[in-house]
Amino acid sequence: MPADPIIEVKAVSKTYEGSVEALAGIDLALPQGMLSTLLGPSGCGKTTLLKIIAGLIPPSQGEIWVKGQKVDGPGPERAFVFQDFALLPWGSVLRNVAFGLELRGMAKDQREQIARKHIDEVGLKSFESSYPHQLSGGMRQRVGLARALTVDADIILMDEPFSSVDEQTRRKFQEELLDLLKHKKKTVIFVTHSIEEAVYLSDRIVLLSPRPGKVSQIIEPNIDRQDENPDEIRRDKNYLDTVDQIWQILKKYV
């Protein structure tokens, strides 16, 4: 059984100016401590929904509740990982990772100490004084992830974080993400258009259908991640079946 919902999406619709209907009547309860994925083809409004949950975009109708409170903007319990990394080009890795705490007014020594810990955690030790332009795409996204971890939010919202990273780096990164989350009690909402990525990472997958975005189905891949070696997951029968099952559903929207 899923745990208590930490995020509740109540009848959320979004219509952009020029009457493009991006989302229509989304109802969702996302459980605490799990990795939930919003999956769907382009145009299904998955990023819009994620940004509405983040409080970066106001919904046209409906409400978002996080930990029993109504959302009307970004909050300290939510951290965001951006598709295009959104790093300060003039800031070192250390400054970028500590930026969330810098905005909260934490003293320099203190915030850099915390940032260093998370830089280690994402495998960027010794790159603290490098600048984003000196890093590969994969490393830049590690900086983005470390920045989200640094503010110690319960919920991490990830918007297609691996989409501008090459395939090999992406696989490695996915494995490391699972490993990293195993030891943390974070709730992760992950947006992707890759079925394999969704099944590989998620405890729960929300399938969205496009134009306008609606919840089409919710799938919980029954994969035991605690004991299994990450490489085994990709050969797991449940993994392969779920990938196929989702493809059969999404096929008709493409």
Place this chain on the structure above:
Amino acid sequence: MEQRRSVPALAWQLISFALFFGIWELAGRWPISLAFPPFSQTLLALFSMVADGSLAKAYLITLQPLVIGIALSSIVGIGFGIAMGLSRCVEWFTLPIMIVLQAAPMAAIIPLLTYVYGIGVTSKVLAVVVLASPVIVMNSYKGIRNANPSLIEMCRAFLGTRQQEIVKIILPHASALIFAGLRLGLAMGFIGIVIAELLITPTGIGDLITYNSSVADYPNMFAAIVSIIIFAALTIHALERLERKLFPPEIRGLEHAG
């Protein structure tokens, strides 16, 4: 790699200068006009003006309104540009004026400045301001407007206030363009001060040019003209190098993710 490229570049520059001065020398000796001295005579005149201190004295006078004018244009121009970039309301009021000012031949209003403010330093300072400030305003404005929307969203997502957004994202992002605006403004300022010194009252370098022209001392006149060209070119070039050092393109945030 840098060195291998810069050595031939330097050689080409020297050849190009040599060619230019060679043709000048020939044209002056031919002569194409009595008022056109050969390069060698101009160079000698320049040396003697440096030696007797008349050039230094002239520059001391010329630089005064130039420096005051550029300082004024910088403060007012950057302030205005930033305000235009940050506030829709200020933008709405001033953008059309700025676009007209930038396109208009501003030298044409110098006689008007003389009529209102007389023939003193004030008019010359204003001549510099009128020419230099539009480009400073427009660059500052564009710098603010070009702020990366993704970084602004990031700042909001991590609970940045509007003030933090301006100080930590928008201004650092705009600083390179603002600096480039100052450099272009200074280039316009040089034009402004020379026109002012020729049109309003001959002082400083303008006086050297007008006086030597009136007594038909053409080598001296050309030496004064050449000196202001060299001086302006070197100053602008130095600023350009400083700009590249302070704001290398990869730190400016001009590149995109990939």
